[in-house]
Amino acid sequence: MIETLVRGLGNGSVYALLALGFVIIYKATRVISFAQPAFMIAGAVAVSYLAELTGFYLAVLCAALLVAGIALVIERIAIRPMVGRPVFVIAIISLGIDVVVRVVANGFIGTDVRQVGDPWGFSLVTVAGVAVQQRWIAMFLTAAVLVGLLFLFFRHTRYGLAMRAAAYDQETALAQGVSVGMVFALSWGLAGGLAAIAGTFVGTGQGVDQLTWIIALKALPAIIVGGLDSLGGAVLGGLAIGVVESLAQSYQGEVAPWLGQNFAVVTPYAVMLVVLLVRPYGLFGTPEVERV
Amino acid sequence: MTHTDRKVRIWGRPLLYTSYAQDMALFDTRAKKLWCGGLVLFALALSQVLVDHTLELLATALVAAIGAIGLNLVTGYAGQVSLGHAFFLAIGAYTAAALSGDPAGRTLGFGVTNLLIWLPAAGLVAALAGVLVAPLATRLRGLYLAIVTLGLVFLGEHVFKEWDDLTGGPGVGRPAAAPELFGWRLDRPGPLGSREQQLYLLVLVVLVVFAVGARNLARSRIGRGFAAIRDRDIAAEVMGVPLTRYKVLAFGVSSFYAGCAGALLYTVSGGYFEAGSFSLLLSVQYIAMVLIGGVATVSGSIAGALFITLLSPVTRELPALLPFISGDSTQTPNVFQVETVLYGLLIIVFLVFEPRGLFGLWLRVRTYWKSWPFSY
16 A cells, blocks of 8 residues: 555656646646657656766756757747747647657667666665655655755746746736746746656656657646646646556556556546546636636 | 629629628639539549559548548637547447447447448447537637547547457457448449449548538538637627537537548558557547648648648658668668658648648639739
8 A cells, every 4th residue: 555655656746747847838838738748758768878878867967958958949949939829729839849859759769668777776665664666765755856946946036936927927027028938948948857857757667668658648637637827736736646546556456347457547537537527627727717 | 682682693703792692602603613523523533543552542531531521620610629539530430340340250240231320320429429528628628628638539548448349459450340332342342343442432422421511511600600619719609609509519520520430441441450540649640630731621621631641651652762761660760750750840830831731822822823913
């Protein structure tokens, strides 16, 4: 039971990091970027190559910066010209970006599984009498530190203030001297970096292969559960999705075998549907107020 | 009032309408009528000219066009973003395959092989699924809806992979629906020619029926309601468009088209299909067809479907021209990667430079010649 929960929290914190990327972009630009899976894979692939040269920790840092850089360039080329166009169009463009970047990144993976060279692997550590995998703990702690830093960033820095202002009202922010273009770029860069780190953690232990990108889409239920525009909701949604998925993985075979094996893989989407039927704007999202 | 109802056609002035009915007609200009007739005749003639392999490809593209028209109805005309088209295609494909399947076979089958029964049935079951999903659409807007429909694809994929009796299980698959018309098997050589020729003609007829149906729907009261919802749903509601009913209708009709397309898709190409085919990539392909073809146009949907479906045989030829691209899926720059990258790049390029798609390119050409020698 405890192991299941820890595994859920570990995976959940990866979803939370990815979900934060989605929410940051959504708050700044009102668009869901479907390009996050590609950035996640790009990050994991970059780490798997860099780790052989520089060691794991430096590789993670370099990969996060590298992917953030790629995200910045892509934002400038493909997204910025579309400011003011319908959000659906921009979302579909990000879907196109995802396809392109992902195929390129997968090309670097090849047909085998690539290891990211993490120091944890599948080794266990005993905490209070329960043996849990070290990597779950590493994921949880890293995510906690990053989330803390992000909240400090939004609360206490000029750029964080600018991003909050732009998220609140782009035109008014522009009138107050906030460079909204910079906010767009920053949000894509931040999301790309977070996705790269998340990708590295997805790759710990089992490594990355051609199908790893699907994991990133589980962050979508997380943001829907939490509410599209709530940073705290994204973190809680991610953790909740992780725990539910982990519980389903352990117990669904006994409790509800008629759902079929591997049901755990799609539990996030099932949870999402249920939550949306009850609360259309997620648990912490703000309902859209319509002015006619 | 009375004099505007007179239908007068003045020779040489095709855009002069003297009545509202003329303005709203299915073929509002004579040129359009002639060209459409000509195109259909040309398509019919192709069945006698082309080799069987090319006809099979074209038939697949025409089936995809039916699905693309369906997606365009809900996403283009009614503005409800759906990434779940693959799910509805799957429901249609499995309904048809199960109805016409061999009752004594390995997979579920009822032995009703008549095309006139399983084709509408596939559409109706898919439409029912669409109507069941629609309540979500009425509660959700924009990107929330996109994500929910994306979740639908994953849930559907799971169900189809687990339900071995119906689908034959992942990696194994089952035979597609058998096209039979009162004892006449269309997938065997018959009075109209080879298997490919007969299937091509069947699909062409179905496509024309569906395309005219969609065009008529779009120019009717319902179509105008869809457009009003797309442009601003609250304004539409204020003007008296029943929002819930029209959204449910949009999803239902779109899913009906998807179901019929799914039912025919694997009958035409190969005759065998597998649960893993209905993935997110299939949805993305249909989105690409609609966007590259032209949002909220029927002719654009057909053009986009032809373009996207014929893209893959064209990329298969690339290794002959560019030796560094491999035809082997285990090598790194291979044709499958090139093809997928092309989907993505084409979506981006069209949305950035020509949001009206291929239809927009056609409009540009038309405007150029119409206003020649002026540039406007």
